[in-house]
Amino acid sequence: MLAIKLAFRNLIGAGLRTWLNVTVLSIAFVIIVFYNGMLDGWNQQALNDTKDWEVGNGELWHSTYDPYDPFCLQDAHAPVTGKVKSLVDARELTPILITQATIYPQGRMQNIYLKGIDPKQQIIKLPSLLLKSETNDVPAIIGKRMAEAAKLLKGNQVLVRWRDKNGTFDTREMKIVSVFNSNVQSIDNNQIWIPLSALQHLTGMENEATLLIAGRNYAGGSIENWQFKDLKYLLKEIEDIIQTKKIGAAVIYGLLLSIALLAIFDTQVLSIFRRQKEIGTYIALGMTRVQVVTIFTIEGSAHSLLAILMGSVYGIPLLSYIHHAGIPMPKYVDSMGVSISEKIIPVYSMGLILSTVLLVILSATIVSYLPTRKITRLRPTDALKGKIQ
Numbered sequence: 001m002l003a004i005k006l007a008f009r010n011l012i013g014a015g016l017r018t019w020l021n022v023t024v025l026s027i028a029f030v031i032i033v034f035y036n037g038m039l040d041g042w043n044q045q046a047l048n049d050t051k052d053w054e055v056g057n058g059e060l061w062h063s064t065y066d067p068y069d070p071f072c073l074q075d076a077h078a079p080v081t082g083k084v085k086s087l088v089d090a091r092e093l094t095p096i097l098i099t100q101a102t103i104y105p106q107g108r109m110q111n112i113y114l115k116g117i118d119p120k121q122q123i124i125k126l127p128s129l130l131l132k133s134e135t136n137d138v139p140a141i142i143g144k145r146m147a148e149a150a151k152l153l154k155g156n157q158v159l160v161r162w163r164d165k166n167g168t169f170d171t172r173e174m175k176i177v178s179v180f181n182s183n184v185q186s187i188d189n190n191q192i193w194i195p196l197s198a199l200q201h202l203t204g205m206e207n208e209a210t211l212l213i214a215g216r217n218y219a220g221g222s223i224e225n226w227q228f229k230d231l232k233y234l235l236k237e238i239e240d241i242i243q244t245k246k247i248g249a250a251v252i253y254g255l256l257l258s259i260a261l262l263a264i265f266d267t268q269v270l271s272i273f274r275r276q277k278e279i280g281t282y283i284a285l286g287m288t289r290v291q292v293v294t295i296f297t298i299e300g301s302a303h304s305l306l307a308i309l310m311g312s313v314y315g316i317p318l319l320s321y322i323h324h325a326g327i328p329m330p331k332y333v334d335s336m337g338v339s340i341s342e343k344i345i346p347v348y349s350m351g352l353i354l355s356t357v358l359l360v361i362l363s364a365t366i367v368s369y370l371p372t373r374k375i376t377r378l379r380p381t382d383a384l385k386g387k388i389q
Helices: 002-013 016-055 070-074 082-089 144-150 196-203 236-274 276-284 289-325 331-335 350-377 380-384
Strands: 059-062 093-103 110-117 138-143 157-163 169-180 191-195 211-214 226-229
Touching: 016 236, 016 289, 016 350, 070 093, 082 093, 082 211, 093 196, 110 144, 110 196, 138 144, 144 169, 157 196, 191 196, 236 289, 236 350, 276 289, 289 350
Parallel strands: 110 191, 138 169
Antiparallel strands: 059 211, 059 226, 093 110, 093 157, 093 211, 138 191, 157 169
């Protein structure tokens, strides 16, 4: 207790030097919490949006399906029968049929994916119910990015060409009945969605699908020719991107934290040099060298406690405001290829805050201890004479 009292008394007595160190360290503390909170918020938003709009509770892929190989689509389809059909009828799975196609908007040519989905499905948020039509036109929905790229609007007719299962080309005009807005680019870019039954009929793939999206009640596991891909597999790319961003961020706030710790280190070195006689007096009065080292270590590490308190004073209202207002994202990030909304809502978890507090305190304690090691080799007479080497 005496060591703590002496340490805080000496720390406050240092005046401006102490508060400069504390201010820099508090800024580093707030930035670490803010940046990690922003990345955690982006991660949570991207994962939730991708699950809600695209992958559900997982997917069952045809054994030859590869999302990065468009040439596999000619063979990557199979009939929905047996156990799979019973799960589809129970609304635990929803089938998706995918084929390559070409559209000719305003005389231009653009390659796309033509995707069929059940209008009555409720597993993902895609507004498939809009595909119900009582006219002879084939209804289609597209995302805002596809609409901008192809310059299509709601109500437009677009000529679509595709190959059926035998490789024969066919064409048909389709009507854009809606343009939806989603944060998930992978269900939007270069894609047109039409009713599943219509695409099955147009391609001659009656009752067939390329993949199936699992609902919340699906127990998981592969079925016959359908390979189950869980969320860990399907969302790995997003999590890898976030982890890469965190590594890059760690370099930035690591430099800022190092500057603050360097200031504490210099302060400790200067303090030991200027207070040689005080150190000798402590030892002469009966304090052990370990007790004296403890006083100076606590004195240095107390910078971190004051920094956390100072950071809380201005950091809590600032970060709370950012959490409620969000961080607007520039428009160009929409083409990054990952799920990202117009603004990111940071998430400050208790684990994030506690780990950051622990990082700051431990770092400051270690840096404070290093210059005090020479006190353990000090003779009281030399200290009283000001002869610390």
